[in-house]
Amino acid sequence: MTDATSKPSSNFLRGIIDRDLEAGRYAGRRYAGTPGDASHHAAAPVDAAKIRTRFPPEPNGYLHVGHAKSICLNFGLARDYGGVCHLRFDDTNPEKEEQEYVDAIVDAVHWLGFGWDEPDPAKPGATRSNLYFASDYFDFMYRAAEALIGAGLAYVDEQTAEQMRASRGDFTTPGTDSPFRSRTPDENLARFREMRDGRLADGAAVLRAKIDMASPNINLRDPALYRIKRATHHNTGDRWCIYPMYTYAHPIEDALECITHSICTLEFEDQRPFYDWLLDKLCDLGLLARPRPHQHEFARLNLSYVITSKRKLRQLVDEGHVDGWDDPRMPTLAGLRRRGYTPQSIQLFCERIGVTKDHSWIDYASLDAALRDDLEGKAPRAMAVLDPLKLEFTNWSEVFGAAGHLEPCQAPAHPHLPELGTRRFTLGPEVWIERDDFAEQPPKGFFRLFPGNKVRLKYGVVVECTGCDKDAEGRVTAVRATVVPDTKSGTPGADAVKVKGTITWVGAHEALAAEVRLYDRLFTEAQPDAGGRDFLSVLNPASKKVVTGYVEPCLGTAVADAKFQFERHGYFVADATSHAVTAPVFNRITGLKDSWGK
Ligand code: ATP
Ligand code: MG
Numbered sequence: 325m326t327d328a329t330s331k332p333s334s335n336f337l338r339g340i341i342d343r344d345l346e347a348g349r350y351a352g353r354r355y356a357g358t359p360g361d362a363s364h365h366a367a368a369p370v371d372a373a374k375i376r377t378r379f380p381p382e383p384n385g386y387l388h389v390g391h392a393k394s395i396c397l398n399f400g401l402a403r404d405y406g407g408v409c410h411l412r413f414d415d416t417n418p419e420k421e422e423q424e425y426v427d428a429i430v431d432a433v434h435w436l437g438f439g440w441d442e443p444d445p446a447k448p449g450a451t452r453s454n455l456y457f458a459s460d461y462f463d464f465m466y467r468a469a470e471a472l473i474g475a476g477l478a479y480v481d482e483q484t485a486e487q488m489r490a491s492r493g494d495f496t497t498p499g500t501d502s503p504f505r506s507r508t509p510d511e512n513l514a515r516f517r518e519m520r521d522g523r524l525a526d527g528a529a530v531l532r533a534k535i536d537m538a539s540p541n542i543n544l545r546d547p548a549l550y551r552i553k554r555a556t557h558h559n560t561g562d563r564w565c566i567y568p569m570y571t572y573a574h575p576i577e578d579a580l581e582c583i584t585h586s587i588c589t590l591e592f593e594d595q596r597p598f599y600d601w602l603l604d605k606l607c608d609l610g611l612l613a614r615p616r617p618h619q620h621e622f623a624r625l626n627l628s629y630v631i632t633s634k635r636k637l638r639q640l641v642d643e644g645h646v647d648g649w650d651d652p653r654m655p656t657l658a659g660l661r662r663r664g665y666t667p668q669s670i671q672l673f674c675e676r677i678g679v680t681k682d683h684s685w686i687d688y689a690s691l692d693a694a695l696r697d698d699l700e701g702k703a704p705r706a707m708a709v710l711d712p713l714k715l716e717f718t719n720w721s722e723v724f725g726a727a728g729h730l731e732p733c734q735a736p737a738h739p740h741l742p743e744l745g746t747r748r749f750t751l752g753p754e755v756w757i758e759r760d761d762f763a764e765q766p767p768k769g770f771f772r773l774f775p776g777n778k779v780r781l782k783y784g785v786v787v788e789c790t791g792c793d794k795d796a797e798g799r800v801t802a803v804r805a806t807v808v809p810d811t812k813s814g815t816p817g818a819d820a821v822k823v824k825g826t827i828t829w830v831g832a833h834e835a836l837a838a839e840v841r842l843y844d845r846l847f848t849e850a851q852p853d854a855g856g857r858d859f860l861s862v863l864n865p866a867s868k869k870v871v872t873g874y875v876e877p878c879l880g881t882a883v884a885d886a887k888f889q890f891e892r893h894g895y896f897v898a899d900a901t902s903h904a905v906t907a908p909v910f911n912r913i914t915g916l917k918d919s920w921g922k
Contacts, residue, residue, distance in 0.1 A: 335679040337397070340620060341375060341405060341585060350375075350584050353615055371445070372582040375407030379433070380574065382414045383425035383558070385634035386649040386656040387432045389670070389691070393625040396674035398587055399438035408442045410454040410581055416573050418557040426558070428649070430455070432657040437667045456581060458573050459559040464611075465568045465576055466520070469531055469549055471609050473512045478549060479505055480515040482529045491537070492545050498538035499545040505534065519552055522565045526552050533572075535601060543598050547571060575599045578617040579606070586617045589624040590681065596621070625677065626685045628850040630655040631859055645863060646846070650901075652911050653846045653867050663843065664887055664897030664913035665691070669698040688845070692914040699887055699895050699913075704737040704744055707782070707828045708890040708910075709756040710840055710873040714802040714832065715773075718790065720753040723807045727753065730833065731812070735783040737878075747878045751784045754832040756874045761827045762803045764792060771825035773803060779825040782891065786811035786821045828891050835874035838908040841899070842869040879908060887913070 344350065353372040377398040381387060387395075402409035411433055415421050440454040472478035481488065481504045493499035507515070519529055531550035539545055549572040554565045568576075575598075578586045586599075599619045606612040624632075631637060632655060640646050640654070649656050652663035660670065673694035677686050721727045730750040737744035757773070766774040773779055773789045780786050787805040795801050810817035846867045852859040879888070882898045882905075890896050894915035903909040 375405040376583045377402045378410040378412050380412045380414045384420040386428050388632050389655045390625045390632035393674050411440045412456040414458050418555040479512045480529050481532045519566050575602050579612045583617040586619045590621045593621045622679045628688045629845040669695040689918045703887045703889045705889050706876045708875040711759040712756040713759040715755050715757045717807050719806040723809050733783045752831045752833040755829040757829050778823045780823050781829045782826050783813050830874045834877050838875045840871050840873045841911045
């Protein structure tokens with residue numbers, strides 16, 4: 325077993341970094357971007373020879389568990405190689421992006437345990453933040469575009485979108501040149517400036533790279549670099565009406581920030597030739613310096629019973645299928661956090677699944693296994709009854725001398741962590757037990773309560789079941805039992821009576837009523853959107869069940885977000901939003917055993 329702090333396991337990306345370090349690929353690298361470009365604050369990374377990775381989310385939704393894989397990978401590599409990982413927002417689509425998402429993403433990456441500060445060489449003792457926005461570089465990107473135009477490497481195309489699509493060709497047919505492809509650099513420059521100055525309508529023209537319309541790689545058939553879009557940007561407001569395409573912006577951002585290893589998911593593999601083309605041209609033109617960054621791809625995370633598309637997650641939120649981005653059933657980091665998953669468990673999960681180039685599905689059970697491995701050794705224990713049935717003792721005053729007697733009991737807060745102390749509670753004449761711990765007619769192998777049988781109340785006494793009360797429908801309303809004297813746990817008599825079953829309980833006189841939210845998988849199919857299926861058609865109608873349970877008095881001081889193991893039930897967290905000491909609310913994170921395989 326590995327843990328989150330153990331030596332990182334090897335993967336092919338570490339192999340690449342090791343080779344690059346050995347070859348001295350980035351040794352002595354100096355920043356040689358555009359010092360005169362005051363519009364961005366990345367103008368002088370501290371140490372351009374450091375291993376630098378980046379995590380580049382688009383602020384158009386909340387991060388999900390797939391992003392966690394990329395975050396743990398990028399920030400983890402930087403940490404392990406003494407480098408730094410930048411958090412960079414790819415905000416090139418102003419219509420879909422919002423500050424709310426920027427804030428949620430910053431929060432989620434911090435929560436996962438990562439940061440982007442590094443020592444500032446300009447100010448000894450101070451740190452600088454490597455938090456960037458693509459929009460920080462819009463001025464540079466614009467100048468780079470003019471330089472490409474000047475070198476005959478880009479042109480303004482005024483074909484309609486339809487014509488452009490048709491002339492692009494397909495996998496079997498080469499594309500054909502646009503009639504605008506032969507414009508001179510001067511014509512192109514003038515037209516591009518008109519685009520910038522708002523003299524052309526949205527969609528009337530695009531700036532395209534001039535590469536090869538017959539390339540077998542469709543991404544090299546003169547890809548678009550800039551489009552016209554009158555939209556207010558969350559950072560730059562209405563300053564621009566042209567915006568760079570992601571595929572153009574991204575390599576430039578990497579180069580300006582002196583990224584060494586630009587790590588992305590395999591969908592971008594076919595974009596790598598353009599990444600290389602663009603950076604090589606800009607280096608040749610003197611706008612960027614070598615050594616430049618290189619792109620490496622890995623397989624995205626696919627997790628069973630989970631959707632990892634921001635668009636589809638947004639649909640779940642917008643259409644009210646869940647209660648917001650942080651609904652504990654959501655695979656967003658905000659949702660996983662509220663559900664009770666710890667940052668350590670998610671890091672452990674990401675470490676265990678590893679990084680490869682092979683597409684595969686990971687069983688959701690591995691995330692729960694990581695959660696259990698993290699919490700088993702640290703979560704305090706408590707007893708809780710989630711489907712309560714009253715158990716009444718008919719010989720209470722004979723055994724204890726008074727009907728109102730309360731018998732003190734105790735249990736370790738954690739079986740292996742004495743420093744967490746002792747839980748104290750009392751046994752009284754009535755206790756709550758789980759409904760399914762009683763059977764009037766016990767099935768074979770049932771060792772809990774049934775008439776004539778003895779069980780131990782955990783940390784309490786041995787009791788013998790004598791019968792039950794039922795309502796008109798035949799439903800059991802209470803169970804009766806007698807206390808077997810001198811059998812209390814921890815006393816010499818405890819072993820005098822042998823029993824085959826031990827059950828959990830909470831004293832009715834001191835139990836705290838609590839709202840307990842029992843979550844289950846959000847979808848009934850392991851691959852909810854497989855084969856183009858509408859994922860909404862396989863929503864699990866029973867993904868959330870709310871019960872009123874009774875919990876041990878020690879939980880009366882539980883603070884929001886505190887995690888516990890409810891004995892025999894699983895791991896629970898005091899809900900971060902609705903839990904209050906006076907009205908406790910617990911979410912079930914997961915059970916004690918894997919139930920996903922069922
Ligand atoms: P979506 O398609 O859900 O919007 P995205 O990839 O477009 O996801 P981005 O914000 O662009 O979302 O993602 C930021 C980074 O996270 C990218 O580098 C992307 O490759 C990575 N990423 C996204 N989804 C996954 C995943 N399932 N597994 C691993 N990495 C992922
Ligand atoms: Mg994306």
